[in-house]
Amino acid sequence: MxxxxxxxxxxxxxxxxxxxxxxxxxxxxxxxxxxxxxxxxxxxxxxxxxxxxxxxxxxxxxxxxxxxxxxxxxxxxxxxxxxxxxxxxxxxxxxxxxxxxxxxxxxxxxxxxDTAVDFVLALVDHEGGDVRRYAANAVAPEEEATRGGLTEFEHKIRGGGWAHLRYQHHVENVWRRNATDVVAEIDRLVRDHDVALVVLAGDPQSRQQVLATLPDIDAEVVELDAGGRNADSGDDALEHAVEQALRDEVVQEKLAQVHELRDRMGRDYAVATGIGDVVEAFVRGQVDRLLIDPAAAAGFTVEPGRYPGLALGAVADLPASLPADRVLVAAAAVTDADVVVSRASTLGGAPVAALLRWDQPARGASA
Structure with a gap:
């Protein structure tokens, strides 16, 4: 995060x-x-x-x-x-x-x-969609809007011949315009807020129209069969489906981070492991992403006086030693490094590791 x-x-x-x-x-x-x-x-x-x-x-x-x-x-x-x-x-x-x-x-x-993710939820039907943006861990949407709303020729007419085809064409155009409005709102929210996940639910045909119109966005799009825009469409089922989609996204992202760490460790490239090595990487300004098991790191201490140049902000009157988890997170925040919560078992047994901004010969893991 x-x-x-x-x-x-x-x-x-x-x-x-x-x-x-x-x-x-x-x-x-x-x-x-x-x-x-x-x-x-x-x-x-x-x-x-x-x-x-x-x-x-x-x-x-x-x-x-x-x-x-x-x-x-x-x-x-x-x-x-x-x-x-x-x-x-x-x-x-x-x-x-x-x-x-x-x-x-x-x-x-x-x-x-760090077990949550920013996402956009779009509930769509032929009349348009309700589009909501949720921040990670938010208990309510940060933004929400209704897009579309055109209902002219909403229902296809019976019959055949040219009249039937003409009205059917009008209906499908209206549905497409509504889908285009929904897509524009999704695109805006993703671009303005750097959202990584879009969850699309509602009418199957409308979902397909949205997907067909959606431009190339820097976010994963997940379709759900559950949920809709009306009150009888199964809110509980939708909530569970959205929660599962979010869990899957978090697991996928964490696995990607761990795989990158292991790949770099295998090549001895741009990685630091163990509290001492990671603190020194912070002193050099190298840390791009801190991977940390907070509970495991809390069992160790860091002596700031041993690391001249370690930036911990405006904090005054530092004691001789501090819990390692607090020091490492502070260093990440001050140096604009991302933090990924992991487990020591996935970090080669170390409580912390770091993916570095540029290569520095690794010196081996340390506690």
């Missing part, structure tokens, strides 16, 4: 309060449970030394009802200068997470965010 969403955090000198808590309120005792979760996170921050004013800011945000269907979790990062990040995710969190430290603790949220 791109790190532009978290990069502004590192313009603040810190220290940072980070909290990731489920805030769903749909259950019978949902309000009470959400309040307990929020309070538990606030108490943990206070126990770790967070100032009362910062704890109060975090608690206030965590206590705001999301007014969205479950599951919903909230991720908040705050300092003495205010709340820096406040994000909702459609995820269940069994236990609240809360830390107070020199760097933001974004690993839990990042893991969830």
């Amino acid at each position: 791109k790190t532009d969403q978290i990069a502004p955090l590192y313009a603040d000198p810190g220290p940072f309060a980070s909290a990731y808590v489920e805030v769903s309120r749909e259950a019978e005792d949902g309000d009470h449970l959400a309040e307990l979760q929020a309070r538990a996170a606030a108490d943990r921050l206070a126990e770790q030394g967070a100032p009362e004013a910062v704890v109060a800011q975090v608690l206030e945000r965590l206590s705001e009802p999301p007014h969205l269907p479950a599951p919903v979790s909230r991720f908040v990062v705050a300092t003495e200068r205010g709340v820096l990040l406040d994000e909702l995710t459609p995820r269940h969190r069994a236990q609240p997470e809360a830390t107070w430290g020199s760097l933001p603790d974004v690993s839990g949220w990042l893991t969830d965010a």
Whole structure:
């Protein structure tokens, strides 16, 4: 995933309060449970030394009802200068997470965010389509529009001869114009927002007209048999089908990253493995993509003083050592490197690896 969403955090000198808590309120005792979760996170921050004013800011945000269907979790990062990040995710969190430290603790949220993908959903029929753009992990569409709407000669007439063919031709022209309107909206959203996936659902004939008209776009297009534009078309089936399409897209992308890593490792080309090598690659400004197992990396520490030139933003008063996951994600955000959440088992047993912007002779894996 791109790190532009978290990069502004590192313009603040810190220290940072980070909290990731489920805030769903749909259950019978949902309000009470959400309040307990929020309070538990606030108490943990206070126990770790967070100032009362910062704890109060975090608690206030965590206590705001999301007014969205479950599951919903909230991720908040705050300092003495205010709340820096406040994000909702459609995820269940069994236990609240809360830390107070020199760097933001974004690993839990990042893991969830990297299992999501930006996409456009187009529900089409002969009258046009409803086109919606969803950001990764969004619980509601960022944009939505209805396109088409021409209904002249909507139904083909019975009979034969020239009159029948003429009216049929009018009908098909109307359907094509509606499909063209839908395609224009899809194309705009993909190009304006760099969307990687388009999910197309609805009437089969209309889907084919959209596909036939769709220009060459830099996004994968997936057709679904489920769903439609009317209320009786099976919302649950559509939701499940869309979720499966998104999971497939995420798995495909992660496999591509891992295959590229293994290919480079096999050629000993433009790759770093292990925490020490990856940190040094960040110092040299080489890292293009950071592949990280956050849970595994959290078990290691980095001593920033050993790496002169390591950029971690405006963060002040760094301790002698810091959890490796926080350091590596901070370095990625500051240097505009992408982050891919993976597992150590797919990274040759190392908690982190990096795909580099240019070749540097590998020195072997290190912990």
